[in-house]
Amino acid sequence: MLLEVDDVHVFYGAVEALKGISLQVAKGEIVALIGANGAGKTTTLKMISGVRPVKTGKVRFDGQDITHMPGHKRVDLGLCQAPEGRGIFPGMTVVENLEMGAFNRKGSLTEDFDRVYDLFPRLAERRKQVGGTMSGGEQQMLAIGRALMARPEVLLLDEPSMGLAPKLVSQIFSIIRQINAQGTTVLLVEQNAVQALTLAHRAYVLEIGKIVRSAPAADLLADDSVRAAYLGGDLGASA
Amino acid sequence: MKKSRPAVMKAAAVVGVAALGLGACGSSKSSNTGSSATTASGGGGSSTSAVKIGFFGALSGANAALGINILNGEKLAISQYMAGHPKVAVTVDSFDSQGDPSQANNGAQKLIGDKVVAVVGPAFSGESKAANPYFAQAGIPHITASATNVALAQSGDKFFYRGLADDSAQGPGDANYLVKTLGAKTIAVIDDKSSYGQGLADYVRSQIKTDGATDVVDDHVDPNGQDYSSTVNKIVAAKPAAVFYGGYYDAAGRLIKQLKDKGYTGAFMSGDGSEDPHFITDAGATAAEGAYLSCACEDTSAAPSAATFNTAYQAAYGTPPAIYSGEGYDVTNFLLAAIKAGNTTPSAINNYLKTNSWTGITKTLKFQSDGDLVGGTVYVYQVKNGKITQIGTTPS
């Protein structure tokens, strides 16, 4: 397994946000993590990225125990995240934001810029624009592009479709598929469960800090109880 | 007197407590009756009783030098007195005020509690203002050897004495010196807004007008500030013949230095607050050279009457007497004269001070009813070859 989370508990003060989470992501997979608001999806990704401390449990990357490794070092290992809310640096230009993605990398970035501009021609047009003035969709492209600049082994995406128009949503999802096809493993958190499950190979269902289901994505998509609980509103759209 | 450092204390004046006992004069009488304040002597030789003379002033902190000078003068007077095996032994009871007026209450209570019969001090005007009422209430005579704020004598304190001329003598004296002796017709008068500095400068401002000169620039500097360029620009634009500064030595040093840097060539004068070697180090020797400083204190090293004192002081402390040492010595001797004359209670000493006089090494001490000196000379000093040298007195 490339990424393994083993019985992890995370607290916010006295509140236990993750109550013993275990999950695995294999190389080359797209794994989706779905669940209601406040279930702990973002907390899970932040914990994996090392910006939320683990109380008990283990996180392993490529066999190495990274449970207590500082967040910035995990980036060097190949764990990269496009966070919820995009986390664009508002005072930096598109180019500078992309450079932030490659913060610790040495050597030429030309190839990486080309790849990102190739995936998101919009960004190429707006290199000098300041992040804070970009539209929501553009910021999301920038967030994903920036994460790719690190040449991650595992890309963590927290609600990449949030707040986007349906057309843009499908565009983003097809880009994720493309990135995965180019060899990047993806762990995807989504509210937009139908599309996430359509895209993913496997999925976990999270409910108030606990994993309640784990199955191939297609099975969950077909499962009535899952549909009722998480896919209700989206049924029509997914059809 | 010198005021203490700018930041900490404003008007500081050291009051020399009058030490009891006559040093030089009259034959000693046996101690008088009913001196309840006197304690049994542990002291020297033949004495049959003992009293304490307090000291109140800064012995540590930024302004310690002045207090130490005065205390050394006081101790020298007392040790000379004790060497004569007097009937009444006298010891020193000192309080280190650090020059901080907020310590004044503590200091007064300590000395009063220790039953001192008189106090040399407080040293600075600021702490005097705070402490004097306690001594007045306790009926303990207190002689300052250094506090020159005029108002200290105006509070109706019947136990207050001042062993040197006050600022009302110094300010006009300085103005007279600038106008009459140096011939300056246009003068810039600057101060630091402290009660001492502005008080002194205001006396200068009014006296130069009386003397027929013009106050061409009036400005105030922040004694804690470094940049005096706005004041300097005004002075340089007005080109006065002389600048007077009311305040303390460090700001005075900065002012003269920044003036000279901008090409000012006229005379510079400041009061006793600036009469300190640090004035020269702060200004730089070149900038300070030629500056005039005034003080109601006398440089005893120049006084023939003080030769014995100078030698004894050097022998006792390993340094020559410095500012206010002579005044501290004189006021203590006045108190010792009172004790020698048989006065060992605070009230008896107080009466003695009011009705007698004492010729010391710096001057004859004789007090008016408000405790201020009768007469009182203001001495003029000048920085010559990097040394503060006494050059004369102010004209009247």
Place this chain on the structure above:
Amino acid sequence: MHLHSFVTQFWPSTVDGVTLGSIYALFALGYTLVYGVLKLINFAHSEVFMVGTMSAMWIMHFLNISAIQSGFALVGALLLAALFSMGGSAATALALERVAYRPLRRRGASRLAALISAIGASFVLQQVFEVYYSNQYSNFPRLFKHSTLFNIGSAQITTDRVLIVVAAVVMMVALERTVALTKLGRGIRAVAQDPETATLMGVNIDRTIMYTFLLGGIMAGVAAVLWNVRFEQTRFDIGFLPGIKAFTAAVLGGIGNIRGALLGGLIIGLLELYGASVFGSQWRDTTVFVVLVLVLLFRPSGLLGESLARARA
């Protein structure tokens, strides 16, 4: 009001104001950088400056350099003074971060706690220098003649003024470029704008904060040596007044904003001198603070806005 003296002293006031203002501006950078990154006021920054003035003065005394120098000796003495000043200030800034801030940050303490910690550190540093060094002013030697190069109106432009203003501007530009163009600068801006995302990008927050203190310390060190050149004396409490002015400059320009510090510093230097010439020297500080309050009433985030976060650094 003395509008006449404002007019007659306009040029000298301007020159003196710009000189003082350039020092304030350099000094203000430390407040602004640390605020930008940590959102807290480093109240001990005035002591970072003080240690700089002390270090420069100390090396001159130690090497017995007390007179006018020329040629290489002058350049060497100035560089040495600057190096010690920057070193002393930078070391103090780093030590403060380590001792007074980092432990609190690790424990997630409030900003108020950090503020108290800074005030405490400030007292400690002052008193250490007061007790173990001196409570009197110590002099910094005049290393070169402050001769007049040319005049602007009635103002003499002297060598020391030129040195101060040029050095300050060069350092400000160097810092601005560092923050705008280097990897270190990007890291600082990233932490200022969004520390968590910065970590997700691989930025080492602790190290970036350390570098921020370091840069602020170096700038304060340059301010300190220029202060020594201008006023030639220092004492344990020397940082207090210019510290307040520099902090005010940072707020006036927009705290967190590097260009704002420059603008704020110059405005405050000039206001002090102009205010003093119009109202009398006793009103110079009042003038500054009245203007500050008025500006903040209309532009609560300062003239250029609170930056590092918003605009480009």
